[in-house]
Amino acid sequence: MYPFIRMIKALWQTRNMEPIGFDETHVSRHRCWPWDIDMWMELNNGRTLTLLDLGRIPLAKRAGLIDVLKTNRWGLTMAGVSVRYRRRVRTFEAFTMKSRAVCWDERFFYLEQCMVKDDGEVANHALYRAAVTDKSGIVTPARVAAAMGRDEVSPPMPDWVAKWIEADASRPWPPMQG
Template sequence: MYPFLRLAKEFYVHRNAAPLPLTGTHVSHHICWPWDLDIWMELNNGRTLTLLDLGRLPLAKRVGLIAALKAQGWGLTMAGVSVRYRRRVRMFQRFEIRSRCVGWDNRFIYIEQGMWRNGDCANHALYRSAVTDSNGIVAPERVMQAMGLSADSPPLPDWVTAWIAAEATRPWPPMAD
């Protein structure tokens, strides 16, 4: 089940947090609960993706994206993700999620997130997100203008542009065999 109560808690905890610049880092603190575990008694890989929402959505609020989405009647969706899992997160362990926008291209906004425990990165994700309206994807340039920001993206890191290039070679739809 989606962690609606945990998300509400995050919005409440960060309700008075200072606004962030678009590429600023939002940090949130969490606990791995028993219902987050897999059969190996560690944070489930799929649940990890769900918990990362708890960092992304307050980030979107703090940078002004949610206000722009509401004002324009737009939506937000995830269009892809690449994740590296490197350290286990076990029951009742505390961790923090660090979330930030790294930039955008002509279609997508790229968000970097990591779960950290005791100074070590447990996992790291790169998301491709899209703002949508009834006609499909809204160009990030329009989104930035609606937020009162420059339409120019900061330079994307090489590893992000390499991922974008690799994704462009991936067949869609995938093979049905």
């Protein structure tokens, strides 16, 4: 089940935080609860993706994106993700989540997030491709940035993000066709 109560809590905790730039880092604290684990008694990989929402949505709220989405009746969708898992997060372990927008191109925003354990070890790192949509399809990131009162020009795209986009574009679609 989606962690609605945790999301409400995350948004409540950010209600009085200073606004931030979309490319600034939103930092939040979380805990791995028994309902987040798999049979190996660690944070389930699928649940990791769900918990990352607890960083992305408050980031969008603090950056002013949520208000722009509501005003324009736009939606927000994830269009891809790559996750690198490196350390286990065990039951009841607390961790810090860091979330920020890295850059954008003509169609998508690219967001990175990581979970950092209290010993400083990075447990995982995710790169997301996100799209803002309306009835006609994808709303350009430049248009979204303008609606947010932000610079319409993306920060420089890091090489590792460009290579991920290129690698992802080379994947066959539809998959498993043969």
